[in-house]
Amino acid sequence: MTAKEIFGLRNLGNTEKAYEEARHLYATDKSPYSCLAMFWTAVDMLRLLAKKGQLTEANKILLALERLQPNVSDKEGRARDAARKCRELLMQKNSTQQQRTAEKQETEISNANKSISTKVSASSYIEEENEDYLTDEESEHTLMGKWGEKVAADYLFRKGYEIIDHDWHSGHRDIDIVAQQGNTIVFVEVKTRRNRFFGDPQDAIDYWKRYNLRRAINHYVKFYGIDNYRFDIITVVGSLNCETPEITHLEDINIQEIETRHKKRRR
Secondary structure (H helix, E strand, O other): OOHHHHHHHHHOOOHHHHHHHHHHHHHHOOOHHHHHHHHHHHHHHHHHHHHHOOHHHHHHHHHHHHHHHHHOOOOOOHHHHHHHHHHHHHHHHHHHHHHHHHHHHHHHHHHHHHHHHHHHHOHHHHHHOHHHHHHHHHHHHHHHHHHHHHHHHHHHHHOOOEEEEEEEEEOOEEEEEEEEEOOEEEEEEEEEEOOOOOOOHHHHOOHHHHHHHHHHHHHHHHHHOOOOEEEEEEEEEOOOOOOOOEEEEEOOOOHHHHHHHHHHHHO
């Protein structure tokens, strides 16, 4: 399909079809008219996804728009204004979603604390219903992880980072947080512990965890065509839902070098 035909689809309101055809065209044709078709169909698609509440995909399209904009003919500044309005739209939508997510997680954590507190104080119940109590321990462990990721995301947001993705998966591999600082995409692994009795939280990121992280990151950067990125670790130490957890932010970690050192120690 030609760029002219794609603009015809766009004018008819076939947003998703026009966007997919523009992607196929732009994959093989980087001409100015193809760039225009790709840019404006991406703008339409971003607005549609934001309206549906699919902010993860909308944020990914925004990254593509920002990379594409310098190649778009824009004498009147329309493309620049459109990209700016898209950023403002997603900032508003992301802020609202983060607030709702935080409120939901706080409710879940509060309910879990009440449930766990009741079971811990009833020693006879623990003896008689040991299997159920183990299930609650597992639930608390899961909530600790979710709480730690929320603390880390809030910390990054206060530092001026834009949160793009939470718990992004590539098969069985996952990335806790994908954020953006300036022109750099930041992949963040979050480790949460109640205390440091068994070592620092980042020590739990063993060889296989780092291997899977590297594979997931490679998948992400290849899929979205990202050149400028880094890997960070954030550790959160504190009791569940405490007001002042200890946060440590380790920036620009070289996973490959750490894997190599780990292999040498194993020999």
